[in-house]
Amino acid sequence: xxxxxxxxxxxxxxxRDPLALGFLLAFPLLFMxxxxxxxxxxATPNFPIGIIDNDHTQVSQVFVNEALAEVDxxxxxxxxxATKAMKDLKFGDLKAYIVIPQGFGQQxxxxxxxxxxxxxxxxxxxxxxxxxxxxxxxxxxxxTRSFANIEIPITIDSxxxxxxxxxxxxxxxxxxxIIFGLLILIPTSARIMIHDKEKGxxxxxxxxxxxxxxxxxxxxxxxxxxxxxxxxxxxxxAWGFGMDIxxxxxxxxxxxxxxxxxxxxxxxxxxxxxxxxxxxxxxxWIFAMPLAILSGCWFSLEIMPSYIRNIAYAFPFAHAIxxxxxxxxxxVGLEAISGDLLFLVGWAVGIxxxxxxxxxxxxxx
Amino acid sequence: MPSDRAxxxxxxxxxxxxxxxxxxxxxxxxxxxxxxxxxxxxxxFALLGPNGAGKTTTINMLCCLLKPxxxxxxxxxxxxxxxxxKIKEIIGVSPxxxxxxxxxxxxxxxxxxxxxxxxxxxxxxxxxxxxxxxMGLGDRAKDQARKFSGGMKRRLNIMMALIHKPEVLFLDxxxxxxxxxxxxxxxxxxxxxxxxxxxxxTTHYMDEADFLADRxxxxxxxxxxxxxxxxxxxxxxxxxxxxxxxxxxxxxRVISEMRSKYDEVEVTNGTMIITDKRLDFKEIVDxxxxxxxxxxxxxxxxxxLDDVFLHITGKxxxx
Numbered sequence: 301x302x303x304x305x306x307x308x309x310x311x312x313x314x315x316r317d318p319l320a321l322g323f324l325l326a327f328p329l330l331f332m333x334x335x336x337x338x339x340x341x342x343a344t345p346n347f348p349i350g351i352i353d354n355d356h357t358q359v360s361q362v363f364v365n366e367a368l369a370e371v372d373x374x375x376x377x378x379x380x381x382a383t384k385a386m387k388d389l390k391f392g393d394l395k396a397y398i399v400i401p402q403g404f405g406q407q408x409x410x411x412x413x414x415x416x417x418x419x420x421x422x423x424x425x426x427x428x429x430x431x432x433x434x435x436x437x438x439x440x441x442x443x444t445r446s447f448a449n450i451e452i453p454i455t456i457d458s459x460x461x462x463x464x465x466x467x468x469x470x471x472x473x474x475x476x477x478i479i480f481g482l483l484i485l486i487p488t489s490a491r492i493m494i495h496d497k498e499k500g501x502x503x504x505x506x507x508x509x510x511x512x513x514x515x516x517x518x519x520x521x522x523x524x525x526x527x528x529x530x531x532x533x534x535x536x537x538a539w540g541f542g543m544d545i546x547x548x549x550x551x552x553x554x555x556x557x558x559x560x561x562x563x564x565x566x567x568x569x570x571x572x573x574x575x576x577x578x579x580x581x582x583x584x585w586i587f588a589m590p591l592a593i594l595s596g597c598w599f600s601l602e603i604m605p606s607y608i609r610n611i612a613y614a615f616p617f618a619h620a621i622x623x624x625x626x627x628x629x630x631x632v633g634l635e636a637i638s639g640d641l642l643f644l645v646g647w648a649v650g651i652x653x654x655x656x657x658x659x660x661x662x663x664x665x
Numbered sequence: 666m667p668s669d670r671a672x673x674x675x676x677x678x679x680x681x682x683x684x685x686x687x688x689x690x691x692x693x694x695x696x697x698x699x700x701x702x703x704x705x706x707x708x709x710f711a712l713l714g715p716n717g718a719g720k721t722t723t724i725n726m727l728c729c730l731l732k733p734x735x736x737x738x739x740x741x742x743x744x745x746x747x748x749x750x751k752i753k754e755i756i757g758v759s760p761x762x763x764x765x766x767x768x769x770x771x772x773x774x775x776x777x778x779x780x781x782x783x784x785x786x787x788x789x790x791x792x793x794x795x796x797x798x799x800m801g802l803g804d805r806a807k808d809q810a811r812k813f814s815g816g817m818k819r820r821l822n823i824m825m826a827l828i829h830k831p832e833v834l835f836l837d838x839x840x841x842x843x844x845x846x847x848x849x850x851x852x853x854x855x856x857x858x859x860x861x862x863x864x865x866x867t868t869h870y871m872d873e874a875d876f877l878a879d880r881x882x883x884x885x886x887x888x889x890x891x892x893x894x895x896x897x898x899x900x901x902x903x904x905x906x907x908x909x910x911x912x913x914x915x916x917x918r919v920i921s922e923m924r925s926k927y928d929e930v931e932v933t934n935g936t937m938i939i940t941d942k943r944l945d946f947k948e949i950v951d952x953x954x955x956x957x958x959x960x961x962x963x964x965x966x967x968x969x970l971d972d973v974f975l976h977i978t979g980k981x982x983x984x
Contacts, residue, residue, distance in 0.1 A: 301782075302781050307771070309777050312768055313767070313768045313769070316768035317768060373850075500763050504764040506729075506730055507730060508753055508778060508782060597814065
């Protein structure tokens with residue numbers, strides 16, 4: 301098998317170069333450590349919030365349609381019952397939902413008349429997004445107080461889902477850092493291919509009977525092996541830093557694997573379009589860095605303007621982060637992330653097809 | 666012999682490489698300008714010329730890395746435009762730059778090319794062993810190539826082109842940038858390969874072409890400007906030869922006799938320099954002896970390929 305020989309050669313070239321290998325594995329780990337230790341991030345939020353109005357009074361309707369809807373940071377949608385809202389929360393479509401209890405309007409009117417009142421809201425939120433959930437609670441608190449015109453804090457009957465696990469920042473950040481590590485496969489795959497092109501190895505091998513498909517498979521297999529090792533190390537490291545793994549590890553692995561394939565494909569396309577490492581390297585980082593920021597490796601996508609989010613979701617990595625957070629932190633199953641998975645598969649197939657076409661074209665001029 | 670070897674081009678069965686008006690133009694720049702070459706099976710043919718003459722482009726077209734802009738060629742009867750993979754199976758190419766996998770050892774580098782050529786493991790091992798011994802890399806076979814000297818890397822570079830016993834071997838500047846000792850070692854090996862396989866070698870070293878090649882094609886600005894054996898080339902372009910004789914007891918009579926026979930005869934302090942179109946070494950030495958002169962040493966100054974190149978192109982080969 302020609303491609304196996306090519307793949308084995310590519311692998312040896314990679315793992316026998318300790319510096320390159322070190323960079324490949326240590327760089328994202330360093331990021332994980334940094335983010336695990338230094339927690340940060342200011343938000344201009346945009347949170348999808350669900351409302352279940354059990355009060356059905358004029359006051360509660362005004363509270364929903366005017367007070368809450370006017371908050372820029374909220375994207376309010378109403379639900380009839382908690383079951384559907386809980387489902388959306390679990391799938392990541394909602395950040396929190398608020399149940400307005402019966403008697404809410406009455407209590408607000410009492411407090412408006414200066415009487416003693418006990419205003420209660422029941423909030424169920426996604427605890428895995430710590431930064432986000434804390435902001436949501438404080439914002440709802442503030443909105444309600446200003447609506448009811450009272451100085452004292454209202455009672456927030458908070459109901460975080462997943463209370464049995466203590467969600468730490470590392471839980472939230474780890475999937476993003478793993479995806480960032482896989483984004484580094486873009487420059488890695490481009491470098492491995494372009495190195496052979498620049499040093500004449502590709503030309504040399506092109507004078508042998510090896511076919512284009514041998515080359516593509518030879519490079520891909522090597523890079524896939526690297527990706528698999530990376531994913532294993534990253535997951536192990538994240539676990540070592542304290543990440544809880546709630547859902548299926550295999551499902552998470554599949555998501556990361558598909559994201560890795562997309563990175564390899566992008567790198568292959570860049571390598572086919574450029575002639576030297578000096579051209580390829582910056583071009584790869586131009587893809588990798590913005591994609592890392594856009595896809596929510598380090599920050600929640602909810603804090604970004606909607607048009608940026610639209611751009612982010614055109615690429616596979618935001619989907620991979622959403623899906624892997626869903627699986628790892630919230631423990632959702634295949635059904636919940638099937639849309640994201642399909643998008644990832646489509647992207648991987650598409651980018652590989654483009655890579656093969658471009659590679660064939662660059663083979664013989 | 667497979668039946669699908671090209672019939673459109675007139676193929677003589679004793680020709681390994683045949684090109685017909687083969688041309689390559691890069692963005693309006695003519696790199697190879699309609700060359701016609703016939704290289705016989707078993708022949709070692711050298712393309713000699715300065716950098717940029719079009720030698721490597723010629724090789725790259727013949728080993729199917731580049732498509733000719735015009736014209737065509739066959740390698741062992743296969744058409745370079747229509748049957749590239751047939752050709753790739755039977756050729757070996759040692760590129761101008763040393764192209765080896767630096768983190769692989771000799772065995773692994775040889776296996777890379779060998780396995781792509783579908784050589785069985787057992788045969789591959791025997792063949793690798795033979796090559797390593799003959800090329801003098803046997804004791805370093807397990808070292809990664811990055812630890813090698815330039816000469817050793819060059820040898821490995823050539824070995825990788827030979828592992829599958831190619832019918833046609835392309836050696837693009839096989840000794841570029843090597844010290845004289847390392848060059849000599851590679852020459853000796855190439856000489857041993859002669860007759861076993863057809864070799865097309867490019868070089869810009871005159872002595873290399875002179876020492877190794879059965880025939881030489883002098884290339885300049887994309888064209889073959891002269892073609893023949895080293896001797897033919899030298900004779901064809903040089904009208905006069907020079908003989909230098911160191912002798913005692915040169916009498917006036919013999920000097921006069923020489924002057925009557927040859928175009929130019931100069932004598933200073935026991936050194937006689939004779940120049941003419943035709944010089945017969947034995948005749949001159951005998952004549953001197955019979956006149957009573959004592960010849961201490963005598964030689965005919967051979968014209969060099971440098972002289973040939975200068976004569977044809979009006980410029981020195983080395984920039």
